[in-house]
Amino acid sequence: MSKISGSCLIMLSSAFLMSACTTPPVGLSRYDADARSLLNRMTLDEKIGQMVQADSSGMKDITDIQTYHLGSVLSGGGSDPADGNSLAAWAAYYEACQEQAARTRLGIPILYGIDAVHGHNNVLGAVIFPHNIGLGCTRNPALVEEIGRIAAMEMRATGMHWTFAPCVTVPQDEHWGRTYEGYSEDPELVAELGAAAVRGLQGNGLDDPKSVLACAKHFAGDGGTQPDSGDFVNVGDRYNTGGARSGWDQGDTQCDEATFRRIHLAPYPTAITAGALSIMPSYSSWNGLKCSASKYLLTDVLKGEMGFEGFLVSDWEAIRQIDPDFKTAIGISINAGMDMAMEPTKYRTFYKYLKELVEEGTVPMSRIDDAVFRILRVKLAMGLMEEGYVAQGDPALQNEFGSEAHRAVARQAVRESLVLLKNEGHVFPASRTAKRIHVAGQAADNIGYQCGGWTIAWQGKSGDVTAGGTTVLGAVRKTVAPGTEVTYSKDGSGAEGADLCIVVVGEKPYAEGAGDDPDLQLADEELATVRQAAASGVPVITVLFSGRPIMVNGILDQSDAFIAAWFPGTEGLGVADVLFGDYQPTGKLSFTWPRSLDQIPINKGDGKTNPLFPYGFGLGK
Numbered sequence: 001m002s003k004i005s006g007s008c009l010i011m012l013s014s015a016f017l018m019s020a021c022t023t024p025p026v027g028l029s030r031y032d033a034d035a036r037s038l039l040n041r042m043t044l045d046e047k048i049g050q051m052v053q054a055d056s057s058g059m060k061d062i063t064d065i066q067t068y069h070l071g072s073v074l075s076g077g078g079s080d081p082a083d084g085n086s087l088a089a090w091a092a093y094y095e096a097c098q099e100q101a102a103r104t105r106l107g108i109p110i111l112y113g114i115d116a117v118h119g120h121n122n123v124l125g126a127v128i129f130p131h132n133i134g135l136g137c138t139r140n141p142a143l144v145e146e147i148g149r150i151a152a153m154e155m156r157a158t159g160m161h162w163t164f165a166p167c168v169t170v171p172q173d174e175h176w177g178r179t180y181e182g183y184s185e186d187p188e189l190v191a192e193l194g195a196a197a198v199r200g201l202q203g204n205g206l207d208d209p210k211s212v213l214a215c216a217k218h219f220a221g222d223g224g225t226q227p228d229s230g231d232f233v234n235v236g237d238r239y240n241t242g243g244a245r246s247g248w249d250q251g252d253t254q255c256d257e258a259t260f261r262r263i264h265l266a267p268y269p270t271a272i273t274a275g276a277l278s279i280m281p282s283y284s285s286w287n288g289l290k291c292s293a294s295k296y297l298l299t300d301v302l303k304g305e306m307g308f309e310g311f312l313v314s315d316w317e318a319i320r321q322i323d324p325d326f327k328t329a330i331g332i333s334i335n336a337g338m339d340m341a342m343e344p345t346k347y348r349t350f351y352k353y354l355k356e357l358v359e360e361g362t363v364p365m366s367r368i369d370d371a372v373f374r375i376l377r378v379k380l381a382m383g384l385m386e387e388g389y390v391a392q393g394d395p396a397l398q399n400e401f402g403s404e405a406h407r408a409v410a411r412q413a414v415r416e417s418l419v420l421l422k423n424e425g426h427v428f429p430a431s432r433t434a435k436r437i438h439v440a441g442q443a444a445d446n447i448g449y450q451c452g453g454w455t456i457a458w459q460g461k462s463g464d465v466t467a468g469g470t471t472v473l474g475a476v477r478k479t480v481a482p483g484t485e486v487t488y489s490k491d492g493s494g495a496e497g498a499d500l501c502i503v504v505v506g507e508k509p510y511a512e513g514a515g516d517d518p519d520l521q522l523a524d525e526e527l528a529t530v531r532q533a534a535a536s537g538v539p540v541i542t543v544l545f546s547g548r549p550i551m552v553n554g555i556l557d558q559s560d561a562f563i564a565a566w567f568p569g570t571e572g573l574g575v576a577d578v579l580f581g582d583y584q585p586t587g588k589l590s591f592t593w594p595r596s597l598d599q600i601p602i603n604k605g606d607g608k609t610n611p612l613f614p615y616g617f618g619l620g621k
Helices: 028-040 044-050 087-102 132-138 141-157 187-202 257-265 267-273 295-305 326-336 347-360 365-381 404-417 447-451 472-479 524-535 553-557 573-579
Strands: 052-055 072-075 111-114 216-219 278-281 419-423 436-440 485-489 500-506 540-545 561-564
Touching: 028 365, 044 052, 044 347, 044 365, 052 347, 087 111, 111 365, 132 141, 132 187, 132 404, 141 187, 141 404, 187 257, 187 267, 216 267, 216 295, 257 267, 278 295, 295 326, 326 347, 326 365, 404 573, 436 472, 436 524, 472 485, 472 500, 472 573, 500 524, 524 540, 524 553, 540 553, 540 573, 561 573
Parallel strands: 052 072, 072 111, 216 278, 436 485, 436 500, 500 540, 540 561
Antiparallel strands: 419 561
């Protein structure tokens, strides 16, 4: 399809066009001359190096940045600096990488990328915000934009300037372990909040020292994959499963093009309009073809029809999934339109094979030049090659890192994301002057459970995973009146005689792959905690931490009030703000809550009826 004149796509269902203006406000054409001049001075080796991204923990030696002219480095989940996980260590490592880049013949700085998906979540002490599913329940784009602004400032405190966010997936099936990375099942809400996140991250312009480069992901259809479909490859080492994957993650989205565009492509034009200049193609397939191998999607639709001026970066080792022969896979993906390859450990092999593919004529030089030109223009727009550019963490922003001002915004995000699903007998809100309040559940005093996946560790973990923040138990203790006694048990015991029991239960932290779940049930110990508390005869308010709607019929019946808190992040005081009535609950479900597993998938507008709670439900204001 050709680009519509005026660069605004209008809704024409017969042609499968989408409604959105797609002229990026950044105006990369102003950098054309400088990018072209630099490109003309580059050797083939230097060009290919710009297309390679290595992982900080996967690099054989940091001098490989210089040796292979690397264009980018990332730190994947858990790829901490060798000197430890601290603000100073992260900043020092970033600076060391840029020093290596400065020693290359042309001195082109690297792009340093990281998955800062709910705050600068890899770094100890950073403010951790609610995951996107919770932000979807706020219906507050201004708040999402402010969260992006703060995440950008905390990133720039460490020097890093490129985040693989926002995720603008449109999840359609709660079994998928990445559901919480999506704002909603509704593409319109995803488009609105995804654009807000891009604006917040990129601030007043990419050359603003408080801004970072956003990356909309995963293009496209990652939220529509189906169980036991698609050509799954052995990624056991990545997921620690020891074998071939099966399930929803990295699977196949099977639908016609009209549906694919209406649901899964819809958020991208608004993200581009908001200024997104990097996009990450998906691991997943559309009707059997890997998105990272689809020239139609990457070049014809995204770069041509949508007018995307930035560059594409592959997901972690995604290219090698295209074909059993790695070299063949590289040729397919680069020719399809991939511009940069995230090859965390096999970057040297990628470099070698791509050079051979060019010399053999399989990948034309014009495709290499296009990819590098796109990367260089973005680097120029970011001000990385301006005279006097200082490649280091910002000392002024380091003073604001993890600050109370930043935590106050996260606290607001928590309270606006909470959804009150049940309130019987006027148990909610709780009285801060009660004689005794009993708090129960292992999740009540566990920052790791509260934050979920993508928090310090890739899959997240239990316990005191990061510095700063407040658990729900700690928040209750800080909020009640001086004369109120607060008691606690992990298993729900000891509630007898209390005025109220606040039970906090939830899913254990997880991320992609490991989070795929065919049952969507809480662990038996979590269910037992609610039963034990309810058996005491004390009124029960249940707070649920989860990355998606799950099966709650049993514990819902045993609770007088019930709050969906998602994975709220470090600021448990936001939960207490609502629990004790300082703020009314305003959150509205951004996903339909199924009554039973056999209803899934169930989504807004699909004609299915009788969910446990409909899309948009939420008691309160």
